[in-house]
Amino acid sequence: MNSVIEAINHRRSTRCFEEKPVPKEVLNMIVEAGNQAPYTSMTRSQPWRFVVVQDQAFKQKLFQTTFPIWKQSIEGMKTISLELYEMAMSLYNAMEEPKDVVYYNAPAIVFVIGPADNAVSCALACENIMIAAESLGLGSCYVGFGAMVKGNTEVTQTLELKADEAIYGPILLGYPKVNPPTEVATALEKIGPNKKDAQIKWIYP
Numbered sequence: 506m507n508s509v510i511e512a513i514n515h516r517r518s519t520r521c522f523e524e525k526p527v528p529k530e531v532l533n534m535i536v537e538a539g540n541q542a543p544y545t546s547m548t549r550s551q552p553w554r555f556v557v558v559q560d561q562a563f564k565q566k567l568f569q570t571t572f573p574i575w576k577q578s579i580e581g582m583k584t585i586s587l588e589l590y591e592m593a594m595s596l597y598n599a600m601e602e603p604k605d606v607v608y609y610n611a612p613a614i615v616f617v618i619g620p621a622d623n624a625v626s627c628a629l630a631c632e633n634i635m636i637a638a639e640s641l642g643l644g645s646c647y648v649g650f651g652a653m654v655k656g657n658t659e660v661t662q663t664l665e666l667k668a669d670e671a672i673y674g675p676i677l678l679g680y681p682k683v684n685p686p687t688e689v690a691t692a693l694e695k696i697g698p699n700k701k702d703a704q705i706k707w708i709y710p
């Protein structure tokens with residue numbers, strides 16, 4: 506099959522990574538693919554920039570910032586969808602320390618940062634990154650919770666986040682763990698996607 510179609514069809518969110526760093530050249534290739542995404546001509550050139558994090562201390566700061574928000578949201582989910590709450594908690598309980606349920610201890614985190622009013626273009630860059638990662642044998646995950654860092658000035662200053670900017674992704678990157686612990690694998694299976702067939706209306710001669 507065509508290798509691009511294969512990468513698109515095969516990509517699934519990865520939430521368990523090997524503790525193996527991703528070489529900078531590989532990350533650079535992936536981010537460059539993100540940079541080739543289409544964008545609205547209103548901005549004349551790409552509206553986004555990228556921040557690539559592999560630093561452990563900064564990753565820890567990110568987790569300390571976003572975990573309380575994750576926890577509060579998941580608690581709030583109890584009344585909205587007990588099923589979703591239980592899915593999230595089963596993964597949390599199965600995880601070994603550090604229970605990083607936001608960034609899943611991914612070796613690399615890519616923040617796509619762009620205008621708050623240009624989500625479409627920036628989301629296209631995110632998708633390019635995830636497909637490029639898949640084509641190179643890496644797993645990826647778009648983690649909306651991972652963007653909730655505005656409460657930590659140190660983090661926003663390091664990301665150089667301006668008032669009119671938003672974070673898209675971030676996108677986790679790393680080598681998928683080959684043999685996750687059984688409890689983690691079971692929890693991940695439950696979280697796994699619930700894909701339906703494409704709903705297509707053909708308007709055709």
Ligand SMILES: Cc1cc2nc3c(=O)[nH]c(=O)nc-3n(C[C@H](O)[C@H](O)[C@H](O)COP(=O)(O)O)c2cc1C
Nearest residue numbers: 516517518519520646647648649650651697698699
């Ligand atoms: C806007 C957005 C936010 C997401 N946020 C999270 C998140 O915070 N944590 C997470 O584990 N997955 C997150 N995901 C991944 C989705 O859960 C996942 O893409 C979806 O279940 C489909 O599964 P697939 O990516 O394996 O095809 C997010 C995806 C999108 C597009």
